[in-house]
Amino acid sequence: MVRVMLLGQGFAASVFAWGVMRLKKGLMEPYGIPLARVDFGVPLTSIDVVASVDVDAVKVGKSLYEVVRMYGLEPEPELREVTVMPGLKLESTPSFIKTRALDDNRSLADSLARLQEFIDEVKPHVIVDATTTARSSPLNVWEKVEDGVQKGTLPHPQVYAYAALERGDVAYVNLQPAHVACSPAYVERARTKRALVLGDDCATGATPLTVDILEHLAERGRRVLSVAQFNIGGNADFLSLTEPDRNVAKEETKSGSLRDILGYEPPHFIRPTGYLEPLGDKKFVAMHVQWISFGGFVDEMIVNMRINDSPALAGYMVDLVRLAYASLKAGVYGTVPEINLFYMKRPGPQGLKHKPKIIAYQDLLRYVRGIAAIDIVERVFEVSQIRVAG
Template identity: 50%
Template sequence: MEVRVAILGQGYVGTTLAVGLERIKAGEIPAWGVPFGFPKDFLREPKLTDIKIVHSIDVDEAKVGKTLYEVAQQYFPNLRIPETLKEVRVSRGIHLGSTRGLPLKARGLEEETSLQDAVERIVSEWEKAKVDVIVNVITTEKGPGIGNWEKLVEAIKKGGEWEGGKLPATYAYYYAAMLYAETVKPVAFANAIPITLARDEAAVNAAAQRNSIVLGDDGASGATPLTSDLLEHLAERNRYVKGVVQFNIGGNLDFLALLDPERNKAKETTKSSIVKDILGYDAPHFIKPTGYLEPLGDKKFVSMHIEYISFNGAVDEMIVNVRINDSPALAGLLVDVIRTAKIALEHGEKGTIYEINAFFMKNPGPAGAKSISRIVAYQLLIDWLLRHEALEKIPRYSVHTFIEDLARLRKLA
């Protein structure tokens, strides 16, 4: 079952995804960091070797026109880059000011033609590449949702005019994806950045009407899923959380972009939703990306402090400090976002899929859905995969293997 993938935003995450995937396929490295990938490939299909990156889009002049092999050399000068990445060349995408304030020279298709023509050119390229799954990892954008599909159609016709400013590039790409679904074939759009999409009713309805899928929002790869699991631990033991502090400081381009207050607010929203959803009450909290320090590079510094009340009024606290390679953490998850998206398409699912979103995303769609701990979400995803007969074997020691073991023990007794 081949999965043909298009990447939106050939930055650190997109390039890490491409390089790491090809190295796994070549047998150079094990699939650590891919949830269902190691010590064996637990999915029946698609297998890891079935994933093929066939299209790439960016607006950075340092990348447009270059092969993924050449772009990867920019990010990993001391790593042997897989030769297979020479097969894909980065195409120019839609800009709409999405990289404003960043130290790079960017130009979008809409600067040389109309936005509608730019969209149609991208759709044509996807058609030639026979794309199945589109992964959105462009620079962090802020957007409350599309709201009304006709409003988006009108904005495309008007060259990107949107609520007194510019249309977010993600929404233009999503419009392109839905046009592709209408004219070519159903597609899955995975939104791994904080902008609202899978939690937007208009976006989900647009996908459902075209037998397509939108997943999101904002990939949960580092500190936030760890915080959610710690909060689940406290909630299950009925310990009252007095306050939560979690901050991140990094030195990559995404953290530089988050110096912009609007972008930072979008990220804070997706990171903070876990507190009330998991605890059932809105404990005082400060959870946000808080700074940029270039020497840290892609390996961000994360610190968290959780104070809580235990039995007989005892006050305890958790203090956690970690260093996390930011881009590989998300890229590894995206491998299985791609595979589960393809499984959903093959089974005729449409709209959005909470079981996938709850495990992989910080702010899971659809609208009104709760953010849950990843320990619980993992079991939901296992259930979903079992219903689709997609598992070779249940990975690791899950609730399902526990139930099987319990049944065997009862028979022995």
């Protein structure tokens, strides 16, 4: 079984915990999981959520069963077995969250030690960061990470990733925009600790569609004049993005692909634009692209969508957990560009050029065949050893 620890028991992590249990019981179809039908040795049913961490006083101390119900979903009784434990609020947790955190009344060093003890007890194979968006800078050397952790100047995702990598033998999947897989220090540390970091910022809604549309236009020799893409939603993630620093962090990961795909950067406006409570989790996405066609004629495209934000991410989480586990088993450490390029908005490692998702998907399948082959070779080897011994 793949032991999963969730950081940030928000809507996405809750839909994930709820959905994984339903998949195991055959209560739903695996729609929205890109590699659901690809067998690389880690079945959909092998995922076990064994721990959860949050800092929201409303959630800490409750079982996953209770938290999932808070989101209006009907949970399976097994979710009573996992209780949400307190994490680190640091300076990066949004001010609208009333916290119950390890560092509410303790020193940072003590709080961090407690978190590390908890990770040691839980022994996760994969830690998934689905916490609220935090702004960060890339970190180049591990000493800077250690220094920032000690001084309390790093945002929570970078501190959680530090705690995970100090343990080693684990995969850290960063679904949010903080620089983890795009920080050379974390990737290098993961390599030396037989660990893996995947990220950063999962691409689920308009971003992957936009990059594929741009690829389509580029292949046909059309000159893109402008790209406008915005999202308005009514969930807690959108509420947090009304804080300017967090919004900039999202804008950075959403805009990065234009130059890589087109070879130039047309004028663009790509960012979450607002919080509108009645929309709930089903965000409104609008996209406008205009381009020059043969003879200077200008065409344009308008796309409107309503997307259930958190379920979209939860489906990808199922794959990311399986891929992270399979990669570690195959002895792949550091990070995996083939995974990041398909699933992430700003794929690590730092400086990696974006690819259209339709092309990244083919590369991902090749990668998956590769790690599955390693596994098969190992099994054949074991069998031949037994035969020789016999």
